[in-house]
Amino acid sequence: MLQGLADVEKVFQYKGMKEMQTEDELIEEITNSEYKYGFYTEMDSDQAPKGLSEVIIRFISAKKNEPQWMLDYRLNAYRIWEKMEEPEWAHLGYEKPDFQDLHYYSAPKPKVQLDSLDEVDHELLETFKKLGISIEEQERLTGVAVDVVIDSVSVATSFKKKLGELGIIFCSFSEAVQEHPELVQKYLGTVVPTTDNFYSALNSAVFTDGSFCYIPKGKKCPMELSTYFRINEANTGQFERTLVIADEGSYVSYLEGCTAPMRDENQLHAAVVELVALDNAEIKYSTIQNWYPGSKEGKGGIYNFVTKRGLCMENSKISWTQVETGSAVTWKYPGCILKGNNSIGEFYSVAVTSNHQQADTGSKMIHLGKNTKSTIISKGISAGQAQNSYRGLVKIAKGAANARNFTQCDSLLMGNNCGAHTFPYIEVSNQSSKVEHEATTSKIGEDQIFYCKQRGMDETTAINLIVNGYCKEVLNQLPMEFAVEAQKLLEISLEGSVG
Amino acid sequence: MEVMNETVTLTNKDKFLSHFDLIDFSMDEDFSSDARKEAMELIQWLDFPTSKAEYWKYTRVNKIIKGNYKVSAPENEIEIDLSVPSKNCIVLINGYFSEELSFFDKTEGIEFSSLSDAKKSNSILGEKFNSLVKKDEIFADINSAYHQDGAFMHVAKNVQVEEPYYILNLVDDSNIVSNPRNFIFIEQGANAKAVLKTINTGNTGSFTNMVSEIFVEKNAQFEINKIQDEAEDSFQIATEQVVQGDDSTFKINTFTLNGAIVRNNLNIDSLGKNTMTYLNGLYPLKGKQHVDNHTYLLHREPNGESHELYKGIMGDSSTGVFNGKVFVHKEAQKTNAFQSNANIVMTDTATINSKPELEIYADDVKCSHGSTTGQLDKEALFYLRARGLSKDSARAVLVNAFASDVIEHIGVEAVKDEIEKYIDDNYHGIK
Numbered sequence: 001m002l003q004g005l006a007d008v009e010k011v012f013q014y015k016g017m018k019e020m021q022t023e024d025e026l027i028e029e030i031t032n033s034e035y036k037y038g039f040y041t042e043m044d045s046d047q048a049p050k051g052l053s054e055v056i057i058r059f060i061s062a063k064k065n066e067p068q069w070m071l072d073y074r075l076n077a078y079r080i081w082e083k084m085e086e087p088e089w090a091h092l093g094y095e096k097p098d099f100q101d102l103h104y105y106s107a108p109k110p111k112v113q114l115d116s117l118d119e120v121d122h123e124l125l126e127t128f129k130k131l132g133i134s135i136e137e138q139e140r141l142t143g144v145a146v147d148v149v150i151d152s153v154s155v156a157t158s159f160k161k162k163l164g165e166l167g168i169i170f171c172s173f174s175e176a177v178q179e180h181p182e183l184v185q186k187y188l189g190t191v192v193p194t195t196d197n198f199y200s201a202l203n204s205a206v207f208t209d210g211s212f213c214y215i216p217k218g219k220k221c222p223m224e225l226s227t228y229f230r231i232n233e234a235n236t237g238q239f240e241r242t243l244v245i246a247d248e249g250s251y252v253s254y255l256e257g258c259t260a261p262m263r264d265e266n267q268l269h270a271a272v273v274e275l276v277a278l279d280n281a282e283i284k285y286s287t288i289q290n291w292y293p294g295s296k297e298g299k300g301g302i303y304n305f306v307t308k309r310g311l312c313m314e315n316s317k318i319s320w321t322q323v324e325t326g327s328a329v330t331w332k333y334p335g336c337i338l339k340g341n342n343s344i345g346e347f348y349s350v351a352v353t354s355n356h357q358q359a360d361t362g363s364k365m366i367h368l369g370k371n372t373k374s375t376i377i378s379k380g381i382s383a384g385q386a387q388n389s390y391r392g393l394v395k396i397a398k399g400a401a402n403a404r405n406f407t408q409c410d411s412l413l414m415g416n417n418c419g420a421h422t423f424p425y426i427e428v429s430n431q432s433s434k435v436e437h438e439a440t441t442s443k444i445g446e447d448q449i450f451y452c453k454q455r456g457m458d459e460t461t462a463i464n465l466i467v468n469g470y471c472k473e474v475l476n477q478l479p480m481e482f483a484v485e486a487q488k489l490l491e492i493s494l495e496g497s498v499g
Numbered sequence: 500m501e502v503m504n505e506t507v508t509l510t511n512k513d514k515f516l517s518h519f520d521l522i523d524f525s526m527d528e529d530f531s532s533d534a535r536k537e538a539m540e541l542i543q544w545l546d547f548p549t550s551k552a553e554y555w556k557y558t559r560v561n562k563i564i565k566g567n568y569k570v571s572a573p574e575n576e577i578e579i580d581l582s583v584p585s586k587n588c589i590v591l592i593n594g595y596f597s598e599e600l601s602f603f604d605k606t607e608g609i610e611f612s613s614l615s616d617a618k619k620s621n622s623i624l625g626e627k628f629n630s631l632v633k634k635d636e637i638f639a640d641i642n643s644a645y646h647q648d649g650a651f652m653h654v655a656k657n658v659q660v661e662e663p664y665y666i667l668n669l670v671d672d673s674n675i676v677s678n679p680r681n682f683i684f685i686e687q688g689a690n691a692k693a694v695l696k697t698i699n700t701g702n703t704g705s706f707t708n709m710v711s712e713i714f715v716e717k718n719a720q721f722e723i724n725k726i727q728d729e730a731e732d733s734f735q736i737a738t739e740q741v742v743q744g745d746d747s748t749f750k751i752n753t754f755t756l757n758g759a760i761v762r763n764n765l766n767i768d769s770l771g772k773n774t775m776t777y778l779n780g781l782y783p784l785k786g787k788q789h790v791d792n793h794t795y796l797l798h799r800e801p802n803g804e805s806h807e808l809y810k811g812i813m814g815d816s817s818t819g820v821f822n823g824k825v826f827v828h829k830e831a832q833k834t835n836a837f838q839s840n841a842n843i844v845m846t847d848t849a850t851i852n853s854k855p856e857l858e859i860y861a862d863d864v865k866c867s868h869g870s871t872t873g874q875l876d877k878e879a880l881f882y883l884r885a886r887g888l889s890k891d892s893a894r895a896v897l898v899n900a901f902a903s904d905v906i907e908h909i910g911v912e913a914v915k916d917e918i919e920k921y922i923d924d925n926y927h928g929i930k
Contacts (some may be wrong), residue, residue, distance in 0.1 A: 398848075419858070421856070421858045423856050424854065427851075427852045430844065434873040435871065441866040442866070
């Protein structure tokens with residue numbers, strides 16, 4: 001954990017010296033830190049009535065002017081979902097959402113066809129400014145193309161032209177349904193089938209929008225593709241659908257980040273993300289999740305029930321990196337199906353829970369092909385009254401000769417009212433594979449703090465440094481543009497103690 | 500559909516329970532009869548677990564419960580050379596106490612007898628019997644309701660004995676179902692060792708459903724070595740319920756050598772402060788064996804320490820399961836808990852399912868777990884072969900080394916020799 005010590009000077013410069021604080025005060029401070037991004041942008045929106053039925057699904061489909069096959073897909077999913085039961089195996093306790101008390105469609109009213117950022121709703125732009133991720137700035141300074149999603153419908157897409165020259169398709173999901181139906185039809189539901197689980201079935205029935213990305217054969221996407229999600233309208237379930245296809249020999253790095261306004265009622269988010277890496281392709285998918293975690297008393301907050309999975313064909317690679325600091329309840333297991341020989345799956349995660357947050361998250365690595373490799377690095381930090389669980393599956397099938405997995409999950413406990421748990425499932429069915437799993441749970445070592453203090457650091461800086469070092473393995477995996485934001489979010493989540 | 504399933508399950512349960520109809524419990528003591536009645540009541544509401552139950556995810560009990568069994572006390576004297584390296588041995592045959600084969604060396608402060616004898620006179624039994632068994636586990640409840648006999652061991656305050664006490668559970672006929680029930684109470688400051696061994700003399704299709712309640716009181720030390728040598732196509736479900744008092748040390752070594760389906764439920768409630776707990780297990784599997792080791796260790800008070808080490812070698816078409824859980828209660832600060840599971844998979848038809856779990860609610864703790872699955876190290880094999888060992892010998896050396904981490908924990912020389920011999924005999928010349 002002391003690997004971060006090399007950064008001592010940086011931390012000094014960055015944070016400056018802080019007043020001496022005792023550990024208890026720090027924990028108090030962490031627990032007290034309130035959600036910084038709680039504001040609500042007033043915008044007109046076009047809402048479906050509450051409730052879920054075939055009628056609502058037909059309404060959504062019609063509203064989006066979808067072809068028949070899309071409607072059939074949704075209705076089929078709805079019929080499957082109706083027969084399913086909400087999963088209860090996770091180490092989570094929450095009041096179950098009333099699925100008939102949600103709006104399944106809400107969209108900002110389309111005023112005119114938007115050609116440039118100037119035409120984007122002023123308030124919307126303000127919202128992004130408050131978040132510190134203004135589109136102009138992103139466009140100008142970082143060269144990131146942002147497909148902005150506010151309440152389920154894309155309202156601005158940039159850099160489209162540049163990508164178009166390479167044949168890269170990056171658009172909203174509804175646009176893809178209209179313009180590239182052959183690709184959507186071919187890949188939708190191939191990685192996460194409708195029947196996969198309760199929330200993926202729900203998503204398949206009612207998803208309103210999301211992102212679609214296709215990288216043609218042999219092309220390397222020259223920029224990081226990113227999407228910002230935001231839940232805005234009260235009582236709106238958010239059902240994003242993302243589909244990324246990297247054709248043979250291509251490469252793409254995809255960023256996804258989210259913040260949501262403060263809201264008292266629980267909001268449900270059930271997204272599905274499907275990645276397809278064909279032969280020799282590589283997909284890097286990074287997420288920063290900072291939705292409203294609920295008040296200090298555990299009131300409100302987002303329910304984040306996400307299904308994320310990637311399919312790897314021969315020699316391909318999928319890498320998931322996530323920094324999870326938000327949401328009241330998180331239920332999320334990004335995974336890889338390593339179907340092709342020599343394919344590689346990676347999962348790097350930092351999950352921070354404080355106050356009354358609960359997270360049950362981890363990764364699933366299914367090894368089917370020969371010589372497949374996977375790595376899982378999971379870092380959990382639990383403070384306040386939070387419960388943080390790692391739950392993962394490593395499955396090595398009989399035919400996955402010479403498969404290799406390495407899993408490490410560490411948990412850090414801050415305060416005596418939180419919990420950290422580890423539930424790994426390891427299933428190995430052949431004689432040539434190697435699987436290693438290790439997990440540790442501890443609090444920040446007093447000797448480490450002492451060591452830092454001895455060198456003139458106050459306790460806050462010391463804890464900053466140690467936590468930073470603790471998460472570094474994961475943060476290092478993030479693209480540059482995101483690494484800064486990730487650090488900012490960690491800082492906010494563990495206010496005053498973590499840099 | 501669901502309704503149909505239910506009917507089938509009920510039939511299975513009734514059919515299974517009907518095996519016990521002929522046992523005569525009328526001579527039982529009051530407290531024990533009450534326990535039986537309570538358990539029978541519970542069984543009515545419980546069903547046999549399916550793979551849908553998380554706790555039984557990797558083990559199917561269908562084969563076990565569908566067997567055609569009989570309950571029988573042995574009538575003929577059996578001739579078997581037990582050669583027990585101890586002066587104290589209780590022998591159970593098919594779940595019944597065998598007076599002829601058992602032998603005792605009366606020692607001051609130690610009561611060692613059959614459970615049924617102890618029920619008549621011992622006050623601790625009246626007070627504590629059946630107090631540890633989890634009520635929602637159908638197999639444990641079946642044992643509580645229908646156990647015939649078992650062993651009773653009581654070591655009085657501050658009594659120290661070096662010699663191990665043997666409990667031998669023999670199965671000497673085919674298709675036997677038995678519910679051996681053991682009760683072990685180690686009083687404050689006492690120190691004792693025991694060996695709990697199941698031997699099946701080569702008969703087919705039996706099912707042993709054993710439950711042991713073990714109390715290790717304040718400052719006491721107890722080590723138990725459990726050897727499961729069932730017949731190739733017999734089944735065993737063994738449940739140990741253990742409580743530990745302040746400053747106590749408890750060690751259990753589990754060796755699963757034979758048996759078609761063996762399931763171990765080891766539950767330890769470390770209720771005291773400064774407790775020390777060792778859980779070791781070795782499961783060298785072959786044929787179509789299915790062995791499932793479940794352990795649950797609860798640290799409820801501060802300053803506890805626990806070390807868990809389970810190692811498996813999966814050969815042929817065998818399946819090994821390890822599911823160990825360490826639970827650290829909010830009050831259990833300064834807990835050090837270490838859990839480790841290592842497996843070698845020898846063939847492409849063998850499987851290991853490993854699920855080491857940590858559930859931690861206290862912050863000032865050091866807890867870790869690890870699980871590895873792999874093969875014999877090729878470089879190590881090469882090293883040995885370069886020094887002139889045959890392929891078989893080189894493998895045997897490595898398997899021995901792998902197993903020795905567990906074997907060295909055994910505190911009873913005779914058991915150590917036995918397990919070492921078993922590994923030598925079985926892993927020399929393997930493919």
